[in-house]
Amino acid sequence: MRGVSTSIRGACLCGAIAFSVSPPYRWFAHCHCSMCRKHHGALFATGLGVAHDAFRWLDGTDEIVHYRATAAFERPFCRRCGSTVPAVSHDERYWHVPAGLLDGDLGAHPRTHIFTASSSPLAPLDDALPKHAAYPPGITLPIVEIPRARAASAAVSGNCLCGSVSFAAAAEPRRLVNCYCSLCRRSRAAAFGSTLLVGTDVFRWIRGQERVKRYALPAPRQYATDFCADCGSLAPSAPAGSATVMLPAGAIDTPLPRLPAVHLYVGSKAAWHEIRDAWPQFAELPPPERLTELFR
Ligand SMILES: [Zn+2]
Ligand SMILES: [Zn+2]
Ligand SMILES: [Zn+2]
Structure with a gap:
């Protein structure tokens, strides 16, 4: 229906940080890289690309810790609850928004898996979506491997x-x-x-x-x-x-x-x-x- 707002609200776990997004989404992808897995603590992370004019902070930007694991982009999180929050993406025209923070039905579905070469053996990769070993074609960022620390004599x-x-x-x-x-x-x-x-x-x-x-x-x-x-x-x-x-x-x-x-x-x-x-x-x-x- 014309005139009805399609904006969707998102928030961190504690609610201090809130924002809204509107479609269309430039990308909607599952990322299996070890950095996303660690930062989210999840088997994989799912994020959307949202244009600047379709993204709005509603509250709590002073609670954001601007952590950066690599030079390419920030991995910000909420100081109070630790939730990963939206970041300006590798393509600075877009925000990268963690889908798990968003309320309700997005009216869209993930379209691709990236960094499947790094995927967890426990991650579900049994769907028909395109799967890219690293970045999808067209993205030329350097690929950074983070060191894995394996404790001796631990299962x-x-x-x-x-x-x-x-x-x-x-x-x-x-x-x-x-x-x-x-x-x-x-x-x-x-x-x-x-x-x-x-x-x-x-x-x-x-x-x-x-x-x-x-x-x-x-x-x-x-x-x-x-x-x-x-x-x-x-x-x-x-x-x-x-x-x-x-x-x-x-x-x-x-x-x-x-x-x-x-x-x-x-x-x-x-x-x-x-x-x-x-x-x-x-x-x-x-x-x-x-x-x-x-x-x-
Ligand atoms: Zn639960
Ligand atoms: Zn929070
Ligand atoms: Zn840490």
């Missing part, structure tokens, strides 16, 4: 993007837990949150635990996220008193086997993302009788 180890925070676990996780709730989508600024569970008894910090900052939603809501205060990458998180540590799948540097998965809060999934595998799906949490089987 699993990982780092944040800036390297301040490093951790390891002596046993491999058994399952990949994907959560599509609006909070995980905002905290990762991604299609969904992907977490690997390990016991506190096998987990250790290698360095940087003191650089990890926690943001918790105000009570009575029970949701918290932990992130590197220096770069905004999602960090391992252990709820108080829990026997389990949640590792952000995107932070892992060691090769992982193709783990079984479970999909939670699928009832809150973004309309632009489609689940194509056959692992169990639950509209919210699994029923109590399946918790042991799925989370042992």
Whole structure:
């Protein structure tokens, strides 16, 4: 209908930073590069290209930490909650907007996968979209490899993007837990949150635990996220008193086997993302009788 605004609102997890975007989107792509995976803590990051006149900050620009991992572009994040927030892209005519921050139906779907040569073995790449090993044709930015730190004698180890925070676990996780709730989508600024569970008894910090900052939603809501205060990458998180540590799948540097998965809060999934595998799906949490089987 003519005259109806198509502008879509986006915000970080804590809500301090808010913005709006309008179509058309110059690109809508899943990026599998290790820098996006670490910064978002997710299996991959999904972003849209939005022209300057279709992008507007609504609130909170003073809360943005202007982190830069490479010379090409910034990877800004919210100082309070760690969500990755929009950045001026490699093509300065456009903003690169993390799709996970946006509300509602975008009326558009991702069109391509990039940096699939760096993809996680756990990432879904089973759709028919074009797949580019690195940048798509036409983009000539230098490709920067970030060092991977593999801890000796650890089954699993990982780092944040800036390297301040490093951790390891002596046993491999058994399952990949994907959560599509609006909070995980905002905290990762991604299609969904992907977490690997390990016991506190096998987990250790290698360095940087003191650089990890926690943001918790105000009570009575029970949701918290932990992130590197220096770069905004999602960090391992252990709820108080829990026997389990949640590792952000995107932070892992060691090769992982193709783990079984479970999909939670699928009832809150973004309309632009489609689940194509056959692992169990639950509209919210699994029923109590399946918790042991799925989370042992
Ligand atoms: Zn925030
Ligand atoms: Zn960091
Ligand atoms: Zn969630």
